[in-house]
Amino acid sequence: MSTQAKRATIYFDPDIHKALKIKSLETSRSITDLVNQAVKEALSDDVxxxxxxxxxxxxxxxxxxxxxxxxxxxxRI
Structure with a gap:
């Protein structure tokens, strides 16, 4: 990460966490990277x-x- 990362505690549904761990292993990316990317995409959609x-x-x-x-x-109707 290019800037100082902030630490947060997030509680995932067990199945979501399992899916994240599997995707993390299969893509050689950390769960942090996956979650950060998902949040960035959600914020981009909001913009x-x-x-x-x-x-x-x-x-x-x-x-x-x-x-x-x-x-x-x-x-039309």
Whole structure:
């Protein structure tokens, strides 16, 4: 790791822990590396969602009822 790592205690479901140990052995990567990568990917997904929400924040809101009526009027349902 390129920066000073922080220590944390994480409790895994026993089956998840077993799967992590197996993947760690098969990929020659530590459980720490696997968990860090998974967390980075989850955070990256969150960033993409936030950016999408920000891009659409000025779009007009439409209720479910209005949307269904519009879809019916347009012949889509």
């Amino acid at each position: 993409e969602d936030i950016l999408s929400f920000e891009e659409r924040k000025n779009e007009p809101l439409i209720s479910y009822d209005q949307m269904v009526k519009k879809l019916r009027k347009d012949g």
